[in-house]
Amino acid sequence: MKKMKEKKVKVSFGEQLKRNGNLFIFYIPAVLFAILFYYTPMLGLVMAFKENPNLFGSSSALAGILEANWVGLKNFKTIFSNPQVLNALRNTLIISTMKILIVFPIPIVLAILISEMKGKIVKKSLQLTMYLPYFLSWATIGGIFIAILNKETGLVNNILEWLGHGRFNFVTSNASFRSVIVSTTAWKDIGWSTITYLAAITALDRNQIEAAKIDGASKWQQIKYITLPGIMPVVAVMFILRIGFLMDAGFEQVFVFYSPFVQETGDILGTYTYRLIRQSALIPQYALSTAVGFFNSIVALMLVVGGNFISKKFFNKGIW
Amino acid sequence: MEKSRRKELLTKAEKQQRILDRVLLTGGIISLGILLEQIIYAKLSASVNFKLDMVYAVFWLVFALENINRFTKLKTKSDKIYYVKFEKAEILYFIVSLIIVPLSFVIPSLKAVRWIILLKLPNLFRRFNDEKVFQVITKIIGVLLIAFFFVPFLNVIAVSLSSPGQIINIFPKKINFFALKYVLTDMGFIKSFGNSIFITVVGTLISVTSMAMAAYPLSKPDMPLRKTMMLFFMIVMLFSGGIAPNILVVNALGLTDTIWGLILPTVVMVYYLLLLKGFYESIPAELEESAKLDGANNFQILFKIIFPIASPMIATVTFFTAISFWNNINSSILYVTSNQSIYPVPMYIKNFLSRNPMDVAQSMPELLPFWDNIKMSYILISIIPILCAYPFIFKYIKNDVSAGAVKG
Numbered sequence: 151m152k153k154m155k156e157k158k159v160k161v162s163f164g165e166q167l168k169r170n171g172n173l174f175i176f177y178i179p180a181v182l183f184a185i186l187f188y189y190t191p192m193l194g195l196v197m198a199f200k201e202n203p204n205l206f207g208s209s210s211a212l213a214g215i216l217e218a219n220w221v222g223l224k225n226f227k228t229i230f231s232n233p234q235v236l237n238a239l240r241n242t243l244i245i246s247t248m249k250i251l252i253v254f255p256i257p258i259v260l261a262i263l264i265s266e267m268k269g270k271i272v273k274k275s276l277q278l279t280m281y282l283p284y285f286l287s288w289a290t291i292g293g294i295f296i297a298i299l300n301k302e303t304g305l306v307n308n309i310l311e312w313l314g315h316g317r318f319n320f321v322t323s324n325a326s327f328r329s330v331i332v333s334t335t336a337w338k339d340i341g342w343s344t345i346t347y348l349a350a351i352t353a354l355d356r357n358q359i360e361a362a363k364i365d366g367a368s369k370w371q372q373i374k375y376i377t378l379p380g381i382m383p384v385v386a387v388m389f390i391l392r393i394g395f396l397m398d399a400g401f402e403q404v405f406v407f408y409s410p411f412v413q414e415t416g417d418i419l420g421t422y423t424y425r426l427i428r429q430s431a432l433i434p435q436y437a438l439s440t441a442v443g444f445f446n447s448i449v450a451l452m453l454v455v456g457g458n459f460i461s462k463k464f465f466n467k468g469i470w
Numbered sequence: 471m472e473k474s475r476r477k478e479l480l481t482k483a484e485k486q487q488r489i490l491d492r493v494l495l496t497g498g499i500i501s502l503g504i505l506l507e508q509i510i511y512a513k514l515s516a517s518v519n520f521k522l523d524m525v526y527a528v529f530w531l532v533f534a535l536e537n538i539n540r541f542t543k544l545k546t547k548s549d550k551i552y553y554v555k556f557e558k559a560e561i562l563y564f565i566v567s568l569i570i571v572p573l574s575f576v577i578p579s580l581k582a583v584r585w586i587i588l589l590k591l592p593n594l595f596r597r598f599n600d601e602k603v604f605q606v607i608t609k610i611i612g613v614l615l616i617a618f619f620f621v622p623f624l625n626v627i628a629v630s631l632s633s634p635g636q637i638i639n640i641f642p643k644k645i646n647f648f649a650l651k652y653v654l655t656d657m658g659f660i661k662s663f664g665n666s667i668f669i670t671v672v673g674t675l676i677s678v679t680s681m682a683m684a685a686y687p688l689s690k691p692d693m694p695l696r697k698t699m700m701l702f703f704m705i706v707m708l709f710s711g712g713i714a715p716n717i718l719v720v721n722a723l724g725l726t727d728t729i730w731g732l733i734l735p736t737v738v739m740v741y742y743l744l745l746l747k748g749f750y751e752s753i754p755a756e757l758e759e760s761a762k763l764d765g766a767n768n769f770q771i772l773f774k775i776i777f778p779i780a781s782p783m784i785a786t787v788t789f790f791t792a793i794s795f796w797n798n799i800n801s802s803i804l805y806v807t808s809n810q811s812i813y814p815v816p817m818y819i820k821n822f823l824s825r826n827p828m829d830v831a832q833s834m835p836e837l838l839p840f841w842d843n844i845k846m847s848y849i850l851i852s853i854i855p856i857l858c859a860y861p862f863i864f865k866y867i868k869n870d871v872s873a874g875a876v877k878g
Contacts, residue, residue: 163694166692166693166694167694169692170687170690170693170694170768171694172767172768173686173690173768174687176683176687177683177699179676179680179683179684180681180683180684180703180738180743181684181702183680183734183737183738184738186719186723186734187716187734187735187737187738188706188710188738189706190711191711191712191719192709192710192711192715194711194714194715194718194719195711195712197714205718210722211718211721212722215718263608263611263612266604266608267608268601268605269605269609272609272612272613272616273612276612276615276616276619277864278864279615279616279619279620280616280619281867282619282623282856283619285793285797285856285860285863286797286853286856287796287797287798287816288797288799288816289799289816289817289819289820289823290816290819290849290852290853292820292823293819293820293823293845294623294625294626295622296823297625297629297842297845297846297849298622298625300842303637303638305622305640308639313517313518314515314517314521315514315515315517315518337622341619345867369604401800402799402800402803405799405803406799406820423712423713423714424713424803424804426714427713427714427717428807436714436718439713439714440711440714440715443711443713443714443715444712446712447709447710447712451709454708455708
């Protein structure tokens with residue numbers, strides 16, 4: 151019985167190949183780019199277990215990497231005994247967690263607010279303005295907010311002074327750098343994230359709310375007992391998926407706002423690995439940088455796959 | 471009064487539960503108050519604290535007046551008895567807040583406790599169950615949010631149009647076009663626009679074509695090695711070699727400091743591949759079968775049947791791919807070391823913003839007073855293309871994205 155089944159599969163495989171074999175051509179460009187720019191760098195991860203390759207002494211980067219001696223886990227021991235790496239790791243986790251805790255719930259509230267709002271003018275203009283920041287580059291947003299938070303001329307400091315508070319340098323001080331990162335994330339993303347929840351609310355059964363209204367439920371009760379439970383599956387899925395990106399504290403964003411003054415609270419793994427290669431060190435520290443990146447990728451992979459697994463298991467919904 | 475009558479019907483367990491809830495709520499609010507006092511108030515200066523106190527006092531006064539108003543409105547005696555009997559919590563709140571709040575202005579250690587005025591809020595919401603009040607509240611929040619999202623843009627416009635040396639918030643003062651003129655005649659900036667357009671158009675073309683093609687075999691259920699290929703692309707999405715190997719690979723391919731280095735490494739966008747695959751799968755198979763009977767081969771089917779049907783989805787993907795290419799600064803940060811003439815607009819701006827004005831002052835001292843205005847003018851000009859595209863984007867968001875979000 152089993153054999154027959156296998157045979158059947160085999161035959162159909164050959165048949166499939168005959169029928170659709172020429173479709174493999176369509177893969178070529180995508181696979182080519184994926185191999186060049188994603189799989190080849192993955193091979194480069196061997197650098198994490200080797201000495202720093204001497205790229206100037208050897209004929210090519212490949213030769214340099216191959217010639218370097220194996221050192222086992224020495225690079226990992228080095229990075230995990232380096233206070234700067236530990237600091238970067240801590241900052242990555244703190245900034246990500248702050249983003250999740252503070253920025254994640256806002257779109258849900260906002261979506262409920264918009265869906266309950268009557269009257270077109272405020273509703274339309276709110277939607278018109280809130281999606282806009284999502285389409286700007288972090289470089290542009292960085293420029294805008296560095297100017298607005300500027301100590302001497304910035305809008306926020308003008309308001310603070312008008313309130314009688316002293317002026318404060320937000321972007322270059324350790325006390326406030328993380329708040330700047332979180333609030334700019336909020337500015338950019340909350341409008342856009344609202345779309346998902348708005349769609350979920352629109353998909354809810356309107357009749358239930360009407361029935362609740364007739365039964366005398368207050369607005370608050372309608373939201374608490376009907377709307378929120380209705381969109382809870384979507385919220386849960388989004389939350390789990392968001393947790394999956396915990397290791398990504400936003401390289402572009404932090405890079406734009408970063409300055410050496412805020413190394414203590416603002417340096418994340420992304421900026422740290424970048425600096426190992428492009429700044430500070432006289433010899434680019436490829437091996438150490440790769441080791442940090444490797445660690446980051448592995449943890450990120452586990453989080454995403456785990457999150458997706460949970461999401462699929464309990465809510466039947468995932469990224470793939 | 472209906473509510474009070476409903477309370478009469480509660481069982482003992484329910485009553486105890488309510489009391490427990492209230493105690494917990496009060497405890498929570500007081501600890502919140504302590505937290506706020508410790509963290510926020512300690513950081514603010516005395517005058518701000520005073521202004522916040524005033525705002526607080528006004529709130530409390532409004533709440534207290536509402537309480538009194540409510541009691542005086544009760545006409546019949548039975549209503550009043552009901553009120554005293556079943557609204558003990560409110561009366562208690564009223565008396566306690568009447569003592570604590572005025573005292574808290576004198577005795578600072580009571581400041582944390584006075585946050586119990588928040589206890590009044592749920593009551594208020596419940597009482598004004600009326601749609602109108604809710605609408606007013608949402609509209610106030612809405613207007614505040616509009617300000618939150620839009621004021622930064624107003625500030626950009628105001629600063630770039632103003633004369634230097636003044637404090638500018640959201641309206642331009644003493645309009646001066648010097649900064650704008652300087653930016654518009656900056657050849658490097660105009661060149662960066664050219665770069666951006668090139669990167670976006672070519673990158674989007676390559677990316678969307680290869681993704682739309684690769685998604686087709688992935689969507690066919692009887693395609694051999696389909697699962698393997700899915701895994702191949704999933705790995706691309708989920709795992710990366712990190713910054714260092716990427717830089718070395720791009721370097722080894724000779725793409726560092728060339729415009730292709732800003733295009734090719736980001737061409738594979740697996741998320742959109744999956745989106746397209748999902749859409750292809752929803753196309754009925756009968757269409758393909760009938761075309762096959764007519765003698766069409768796989769290529770003809772893809773280009774003549776699948777692409778036209780999937781055009782709305784392809785348009786969506788094209789649009790998002792284009793946005794991500796236009797806004798991408800990651801590639802410029804990683805793969806450009808010295809050749810600044812290939813910078814796209816965002817990176818050009820980032821580069822200009824991080825320049826020290828004193829370096830520029832040596833060659834062009836007349837720019838120095840306008841430094842802030844010039845920065846903002848760069849940003850303003852760089853936003854304009856997106857602003858021009860935005861009406862279309864917005865219209866599209868309203869139609870398609872929400873529908874897609876439900877599905878995915």
